[in-house]
Amino acid sequence: MKERIDLSKVPKHIAIIMDGNGRWAKKHGKLRALGHKAGVLPVREVSEAGSELGVEYITLYAFSTENWNRPKAEVDALMTLLVSSIKKEIKDLKKNNIRLQAIGDLSSLPSISQKTLREAIAETADNDGLTLVLALSYGSRYEIVNAAKKLAVKLKNNEISEKDFTELALSNELYTSGIPDPELMIRTSGELRISNFLMWQLAYAELYFTDKLWPDIRKNDLYEAIYDFQNRERRFGKTSEQL
Ligand code: FPP
DSSP: GGGSSSSGGSSSSSEEEEHHHHHHHHTTTTOOHHHHHHHHHHHHHHHHEEEEEEEEHHHEEEEGGGGSSOOHHHHHHHHHHHHHHHHHHHHHHTTTTOOOEEESSSGSOOHHHHHHHHHHHTTTTTTTTEEEEEEEOOHHHHHHHHHHHHHHHHHHSSSSOOOOOOOOEEEEESSSTTTTTOOOOOOOTTOOTTTTTTTTTTTEEEEEEEESOGGGGGHHHHHHHHHHHSSOOOTTTTTTTGG
Protein backbone atom coordinates (compact mmCIF):
# COMPACT_ATOMS: atom_id res chain seq x y z
CA MET A 1 0.00 0.00 0.00
CA LYS A 2 2.84 2.41 0.85
CA GLU A 3 4.14 2.30 -2.73
CA ARG A 4 0.79 3.49 -4.09
CA ILE A 5 0.91 6.75 -2.14
CA ASP A 6 1.74 9.89 -4.11
CA LEU A 7 4.40 11.50 -1.94
CA SER A 8 3.72 14.92 -3.47
CA LYS A 9 0.13 14.86 -2.17
CA VAL A 10 0.50 13.65 1.39
CA PRO A 11 -1.81 15.55 3.81
CA LYS A 12 0.15 18.02 5.93
CA HIS A 13 -2.02 17.40 8.97
CA ILE A 14 -3.97 14.28 9.93
CA ALA A 15 -6.32 14.26 12.92
CA ILE A 16 -7.24 10.94 14.49
CA ILE A 17 -10.02 9.87 16.85
CA MET A 18 -8.55 6.75 18.43
CA ASP A 19 -11.72 4.83 19.25
CA GLY A 20 -12.55 1.26 20.23
CA ASN A 21 -10.06 0.48 23.00
CA GLY A 22 -12.88 -0.61 25.33
CA ARG A 23 -14.48 -2.87 22.73
CA TRP A 24 -11.11 -4.34 21.87
CA ALA A 25 -10.57 -5.21 25.54
CA LYS A 26 -14.02 -6.77 25.83
CA LYS A 27 -13.47 -8.81 22.67
CA HIS A 28 -10.26 -10.19 24.16
CA GLY A 29 -11.72 -10.75 27.64
CA LYS A 30 -9.50 -8.07 29.19
CA LEU A 31 -10.07 -5.05 31.44
CA ARG A 32 -10.75 -1.73 29.67
CA ALA A 33 -7.44 -0.32 30.93
CA LEU A 34 -5.65 -3.06 28.98
CA GLY A 35 -7.45 -1.91 25.85
CA HIS A 36 -5.96 1.54 26.36
CA LYS A 37 -2.56 -0.02 26.96
CA ALA A 38 -2.88 -1.89 23.67
CA GLY A 39 -3.64 1.49 22.10
CA VAL A 40 -0.09 2.72 22.62
CA LEU A 41 1.50 0.59 19.87
CA PRO A 42 -0.78 2.06 17.16
CA VAL A 43 0.24 5.56 18.34
CA ARG A 44 3.80 4.55 17.63
CA GLU A 45 2.89 2.93 14.32
CA VAL A 46 0.98 5.91 12.91
CA SER A 47 3.60 8.38 14.15
CA GLU A 48 6.38 6.44 12.44
CA ALA A 49 4.38 5.89 9.27
CA GLY A 50 3.38 9.56 9.10
CA SER A 51 6.93 10.62 9.79
CA GLU A 52 8.31 8.42 7.00
CA LEU A 53 5.81 9.85 4.50
CA GLY A 54 6.52 13.47 5.42
CA VAL A 55 3.24 14.23 7.21
CA GLU A 56 3.89 17.42 9.19
CA TYR A 57 1.29 17.11 11.96
CA ILE A 58 -0.71 14.29 13.51
CA THR A 59 -3.22 15.26 16.19
CA LEU A 60 -4.48 12.43 18.39
CA TYR A 61 -7.66 12.68 20.45
CA ALA A 62 -6.27 11.03 23.56
CA PHE A 63 -8.68 12.37 26.22
CA SER A 64 -11.78 14.50 25.80
CA THR A 65 -13.32 16.85 28.35
CA GLU A 66 -16.23 14.37 28.43
CA ASN A 67 -13.84 11.50 29.31
CA TRP A 68 -13.54 12.95 32.84
CA ASN A 69 -17.00 11.45 33.42
CA ARG A 70 -15.70 7.88 33.08
CA PRO A 71 -15.20 5.76 36.22
CA LYS A 72 -12.35 7.15 38.31
CA ALA A 73 -10.32 3.95 37.96
CA GLU A 74 -10.35 4.24 34.17
CA VAL A 75 -9.46 7.95 34.23
CA ASP A 76 -6.57 7.19 36.62
CA ALA A 77 -5.41 4.31 34.41
CA LEU A 78 -5.43 6.57 31.34
CA MET A 79 -3.47 9.31 33.10
CA THR A 80 -0.92 6.80 34.41
CA LEU A 81 -0.63 5.29 30.93
CA LEU A 82 -0.04 8.71 29.44
CA VAL A 83 2.84 9.43 31.82
CA SER A 84 4.44 5.98 31.44
CA SER A 85 4.06 5.97 27.66
CA ILE A 86 5.63 9.40 27.24
CA LYS A 87 8.52 8.41 29.50
CA LYS A 88 9.01 5.17 27.57
CA GLU A 89 8.72 6.71 24.12
CA ILE A 90 10.73 9.91 24.61
CA LYS A 91 13.98 8.30 23.40
CA ASP A 92 12.37 7.13 20.17
CA LEU A 93 10.56 10.44 19.67
CA LYS A 94 13.95 12.10 19.73
CA LYS A 95 15.53 9.45 17.50
CA ASN A 96 12.73 9.88 14.95
CA ASN A 97 12.97 13.70 15.06
CA ILE A 98 9.36 13.95 16.31
CA ARG A 99 8.26 17.05 18.18
CA LEU A 100 5.62 16.60 20.85
CA GLN A 101 2.92 19.18 21.52
CA ALA A 102 -0.35 19.16 23.47
CA ILE A 103 -3.66 20.97 23.15
CA GLY A 104 -6.58 21.14 25.56
CA ASP A 105 -7.24 22.31 29.08
CA LEU A 106 -3.87 20.98 30.24
CA SER A 107 -4.20 22.67 33.64
CA SER A 108 -6.92 20.17 34.55
CA LEU A 109 -4.55 17.19 34.20
CA PRO A 110 -2.89 15.71 37.31
CA SER A 111 0.30 17.62 38.12
CA ILE A 112 2.54 14.63 37.33
CA SER A 113 0.98 14.37 33.85
CA GLN A 114 1.50 18.10 33.33
CA LYS A 115 5.12 17.84 34.41
CA THR A 116 5.89 14.83 32.19
CA LEU A 117 4.23 16.52 29.24
CA ARG A 118 6.04 19.80 29.81
CA GLU A 119 9.39 18.04 29.98
CA ALA A 120 8.75 15.92 26.88
CA ILE A 121 7.56 18.97 24.94
CA ALA A 122 10.69 20.90 25.96
CA GLU A 123 12.99 17.96 25.18
CA THR A 124 11.61 17.55 21.67
CA ALA A 125 11.05 21.25 20.92
CA ASP A 126 13.97 21.49 18.49
CA ASN A 127 12.95 18.45 16.42
CA ASP A 128 11.78 19.49 12.97
CA GLY A 129 10.19 16.31 11.65
CA LEU A 130 6.61 15.28 12.41
CA THR A 131 4.79 17.22 15.14
CA LEU A 132 2.70 14.86 17.25
CA VAL A 133 -0.07 16.82 18.96
CA LEU A 134 -1.86 15.15 21.87
CA ALA A 135 -5.38 16.46 22.52
CA LEU A 136 -5.81 16.06 26.27
CA SER A 137 -8.79 17.24 28.26
CA TYR A 138 -9.78 18.66 24.91
CA GLY A 139 -13.22 19.88 23.87
CA SER A 140 -13.86 21.83 20.73
CA ARG A 141 -16.83 23.90 21.92
CA TYR A 142 -14.91 24.96 25.01
CA GLU A 143 -11.95 25.88 22.80
CA ILE A 144 -14.11 28.02 20.49
CA VAL A 145 -15.93 29.77 23.35
CA ASN A 146 -12.61 30.50 24.99
CA ALA A 147 -11.20 31.93 21.76
CA ALA A 148 -14.29 34.13 21.33
CA LYS A 149 -13.92 35.33 24.92
CA LYS A 150 -10.30 36.32 24.31
CA LEU A 151 -11.35 38.35 21.27
CA ALA A 152 -14.17 39.91 23.27
CA VAL A 153 -11.71 41.03 25.94
CA LYS A 154 -9.41 42.51 23.28
CA LEU A 155 -12.42 44.30 21.79
CA LYS A 156 -13.43 45.65 25.20
CA ASN A 157 -9.89 46.88 25.86
CA ASN A 158 -9.88 48.59 22.46
CA GLU A 159 -6.94 46.43 21.33
CA ILE A 160 -8.99 45.42 18.29
CA SER A 161 -12.10 46.79 16.60
CA GLU A 162 -15.15 44.88 15.33
CA LYS A 163 -13.71 44.61 11.83
CA ASP A 164 -10.75 42.67 13.25
CA PHE A 165 -13.12 39.96 14.48
CA THR A 166 -12.30 37.65 11.55
CA GLU A 167 -12.01 33.90 10.95
CA LEU A 168 -8.23 34.26 11.06
CA ALA A 169 -8.38 36.22 14.33
CA LEU A 170 -10.51 33.51 15.93
CA SER A 171 -8.24 30.75 14.55
CA ASN A 172 -5.30 32.52 16.12
CA GLU A 173 -6.92 32.28 19.57
CA LEU A 174 -7.51 28.51 19.34
CA TYR A 175 -5.16 25.98 20.97
CA THR A 176 -4.09 25.07 17.43
CA SER A 177 -2.90 28.57 16.53
CA GLY A 178 -0.02 28.24 14.07
CA ILE A 179 -0.93 24.66 13.11
CA PRO A 180 -2.49 24.19 9.65
CA ASP A 181 -6.03 22.77 9.61
CA PRO A 182 -6.20 18.98 9.26
CA GLU A 183 -6.85 17.84 5.70
CA LEU A 184 -7.79 14.33 6.76
CA MET A 185 -9.63 13.09 9.86
CA ILE A 186 -9.61 9.40 10.67
CA ARG A 187 -11.92 7.73 13.18
CA THR A 188 -11.59 4.08 14.06
CA SER A 189 -14.09 1.54 15.41
CA GLY A 190 -16.98 2.23 13.04
CA GLU A 191 -18.39 5.26 14.87
CA LEU A 192 -19.42 8.01 12.45
CA ARG A 193 -19.16 11.11 14.66
CA ILE A 194 -16.89 14.10 15.28
CA SER A 195 -17.44 13.99 19.08
CA ASN A 196 -16.44 17.59 19.83
CA PHE A 197 -13.04 17.18 18.16
CA LEU A 198 -11.47 20.11 16.24
CA MET A 199 -14.87 21.23 14.93
CA TRP A 200 -13.60 24.57 13.66
CA GLN A 201 -10.39 23.16 12.22
CA LEU A 202 -12.06 20.22 10.42
CA ALA A 203 -14.32 22.48 8.33
CA TYR A 204 -12.81 21.28 5.02
CA ALA A 205 -11.21 18.02 6.11
CA GLU A 206 -11.89 14.75 4.35
CA LEU A 207 -13.40 12.28 6.81
CA TYR A 208 -12.26 8.65 6.78
CA PHE A 209 -13.87 5.96 8.89
CA THR A 210 -12.68 2.41 9.45
CA ASP A 211 -14.37 -0.41 11.36
CA LYS A 212 -11.05 -1.52 12.82
CA LEU A 213 -10.64 -0.94 16.55
CA TRP A 214 -7.80 1.41 17.53
CA PRO A 215 -5.52 -1.25 19.13
CA ASP A 216 -5.59 -3.16 15.81
CA ILE A 217 -4.37 -0.19 13.75
CA ARG A 218 -0.96 -0.51 12.10
CA LYS A 219 1.09 1.47 9.58
CA ASN A 220 -0.75 -0.02 6.65
CA ASP A 221 -4.06 1.38 7.91
CA LEU A 222 -2.62 4.89 7.78
CA TYR A 223 -1.37 4.22 4.25
CA GLU A 224 -4.87 3.07 3.25
CA ALA A 225 -6.48 6.20 4.68
CA ILE A 226 -3.97 8.45 2.89
CA TYR A 227 -4.44 6.55 -0.37
CA ASP A 228 -8.21 6.98 -0.06
CA PHE A 229 -7.72 10.70 0.68
CA GLN A 230 -5.58 11.11 -2.44
CA ASN A 231 -8.34 9.70 -4.60
CA ARG A 232 -10.98 12.14 -3.44
CA GLU A 233 -11.80 15.37 -5.19
CA ARG A 234 -11.48 18.29 -2.79
CA ARG A 235 -13.60 21.07 -4.25
CA PHE A 236 -13.82 23.63 -1.40
CA GLY A 237 -17.21 24.73 -2.70
CA LYS A 238 -16.16 24.98 -6.36
CA THR A 239 -17.33 22.77 -9.23
CA SER A 240 -15.25 19.91 -10.62
CA GLU A 241 -14.66 21.91 -13.81
CA GLN A 242 -13.24 24.88 -11.90
CA LEU A 243 -10.53 22.84 -10.26
C1 FPP B 1 -11.29 5.60 23.03
O1 FPP B 1 -11.63 4.26 23.20
C2 FPP B 1 -9.95 5.86 23.51
C3 FPP B 1 -9.61 6.69 24.53
C4 FPP B 1 -10.61 7.44 25.31
C5 FPP B 1 -8.23 6.86 24.99
C6 FPP B 1 -7.16 6.86 23.93
C7 FPP B 1 -5.88 6.61 24.59
C8 FPP B 1 -4.91 5.80 24.12
C9 FPP B 1 -4.97 5.14 22.80
C10 FPP B 1 -3.74 5.57 24.97
C11 FPP B 1 -2.45 5.94 24.40
C12 FPP B 1 -2.29 7.36 24.16
C13 FPP B 1 -1.13 8.04 24.22
C14 FPP B 1 -1.11 9.38 23.65
C15 FPP B 1 0.12 7.52 24.79
P1 FPP B 1 -12.90 3.92 24.10
O2 FPP B 1 -12.42 3.65 25.48
O3 FPP B 1 -13.93 4.97 23.96
O4 FPP B 1 -13.40 2.58 23.42
P2 FPP B 1 -14.89 2.03 23.36
O5 FPP B 1 -15.69 3.04 22.59
O6 FPP B 1 -14.73 0.74 22.62
O7 FPP B 1 -15.36 1.85 24.77
